[in-house]
Amino acid sequence: MTYCVGLLLDSGLVFMSDTRTNAGVDNISTYRKMQSWCVPGERFITLMTAGNLATTQSVVSLLEERSKAESDRNPSILEQPSMFRVAQLVGNTLREIIETQSGEGQKADATFSATMILGGQIAPGPMRLFLIYPEGNFIEASEDTPFLQIGETKYGRPILLRGFDPKMTFAEAIKLLLVSFDSTLKANLSVGLPFDLQVYEKDSHEIGYRNRIELDDAYYHAVSDGWGEALREAFKRIPPYEMKE
Amino acid sequence: MTYCVGLLLDSGLVFMSDTRTNAGVDNISTYRKMQSWCVPGERFITLMTAGNLATTQSVVSLLEERSKAESDRNPSILEQPSMFRVAQLVGNTLREIIETQSGEGQKADATFSATMILGGQIAPGPMRLFLIYPEGNFIEASEDTPFLQIGETKYGRPILLRGFDPKMTFAEAIKLLLVSFDSTLKANLSVGLPFDLQVYEKDSHEIGYRNRIELDDAYYHAVSDGWGEALREAFKRIPPYEMKE
Structure with missing residues (x-):
């Protein structure tokens, strides 16, 4: 499993992903699930991936190669004129990889499925944040749904629903993400530290x-312990139920 | 979907279940998912059900019929000598129903699966709380895992993990359950009010x-609003993240 969240704030975008991959509980590894591309002054793009690791690595490699080799620069993630076009490119690449892997040779029990969060800004366009499905289509974050999650989304969702505010600062947003990730970590072994963090400031x-938040990160542990304590305090402040017969 | 929780406290058992059933989002109904049996001074048993409604109703009906018809009183939920035997009876009944429904006639796309929480006490035995799987086998709540959830368990789990204390009073436990149910309600349309509540006092x-907590229950709305507020306050008390370059 995996847990990745992208937040659409008024002042920019914040991305966080865990790094645990597993094939069964006895085969776990650490992999980066977040990838960024930048042409300073022109574009910044971040992609986070959840699902089959072979699929997501192939997609990223293909996008990387296309962005690097001069002779094969079309279609390139660095040449698309808008975030919408980048989302289309990523979606098509994802669908292509899944089709290739599913179509031939030995069959696997597991599916080759993957889901992605893509966000960024290409001048002169606005910041945009997308969730890309294995089928290659995608949805966009909006005022009403200003954050997107992939992977093990449920445990960490209540605090996002309650705590998110588009006007929050980056530092507050990172705190919120760490609380959400901590709730997920406490309940699902297949989501694990370290976490990768990327902030993008609007129009920059x-x-x-x-940053990479490592296993021994003091702030993360302060959040984790402090949140347990703060929750119990918050809980105490709600008036008790009255058992009227 | 469904959400049911059983808590094993030092002083007794607390059960809560929602009442929403759905076959698609355009076909929702309200059904009681909690059933209790009592022989005063001897036994008290509560059963909560999640999964296919036809299956769970059949199981409850069969248990009810067996407990009511004098001539067909064996095996009866009211005649089993211990909670363990009751769990076996319910598990076997559940497996029997699923086998019957799956085996013959027209096939359905949906499965006939169901999961149950069973708790209570039969003199002179101790209080016990079980989670019964569709296969008919079951696990028991213990000191290390003092609460059991079925249905849509993930959204409401973080607060249970953080807030549960076996020494809490019934009134506090009910407050905790309402917070957990509220988090679930906010995220999953297929869990809905009213909620059924049952408290059992140890050795009674x-x-x-x-009680049934209805849609317009003032306390529930106070918890729901108050919890959002309390969470935001709790969140503020965590020190902000420092973005050190």
């Missing part, structure tokens, strides 16, 4: 703040 | 406090 068109 | 062997 450059790589913003990024 | 009688029907304890019970």
Whole structure:
């Protein structure tokens, strides 16, 4: 499993992904699930992936190769004129990979499915945030649904629904994400530290703040412990139920 | 979908279930998913059900019929000598129903699967709380895992993990359940009010406090609103993330 969240704030985008991959509980590894591309002053794009690792790595490799080899620069993620076109490119690449892997040779019990979150900004367009399905189609975050989740989405959703505010600062947004990730970690073994973090500031068109939150990150542990404590305090403040017969 | 939780407290058992059933989003109904049996001074048993409604109703009807018709009183839920035997009886009845429905006639796309929570006490035995699988086998709540959930379990789990304390009072436990149910309700349309509530006091062997929390229940709305507020307050108390470059 995996847990990735993309937030659409008024002031920019915040992305967080875990790094645990597993094939059964006895075969776990750490892989980066977040990839960013930047042409300073022109575009910044981040892609997060959930699902079959072979599929998501193939998609990223193909997008990477297409963006790097001069002779094969079309269609390239760095040449698309808009985020919508990038989403189409990623969606088509994803569908292509899944079709190729599903179509031939030995069959696997597992599916080759994958889901992705894509966000960024290409000048002169606005910031956009998409969720791309295995079928290659996609939906976009909006004012009404200002955050997107993929992977193990349920445990961490209530606090996002309750705590998200499009006007929050990046520091607050990161705190919110860590609480959401912590709730997920506590309930699902297949989501694990370290977490990758990427912030994009609106209209900057450059790589913003990024960090990897490691297993021994002091702030993460302060959030995890502090949140348990804060929740119990919050719970105490709700008046008790009255058992009227 | 459904959401049911059974809590094993030091002082007794608390059960809560929602009442929404659906076959697609355009076909929803309200059904009681909680059933209790009592022989005052001797035994108290509560059963909560999730899954295929035809299956769970059949199981309950069969258990009811067996418990009521004098001539057909064996095996009866009211004659089993221990909670373990009751769990076996319910498990076997469940497996029997699923086998019968799956085996013959027209096939359905949906499965006939169901999962149940069974709790209670039969003198002179201790209180026990079980989760019964569609296969008819079951697991028991213990000190380490003092609550059991069935149905849409994920959204409401983080607060149970953080907030549960076996020494809490019934009133606190009900508050905790309402917070957990509220988080689930906010995220999944197929879980809905009213909620059924049943409290069993340890060694009482009688029907304890019970209530149906209706759509317009003032306390539920106070919890729902208050919890959103309390969560935001709790969130504020966590120190902000420091974006060190």
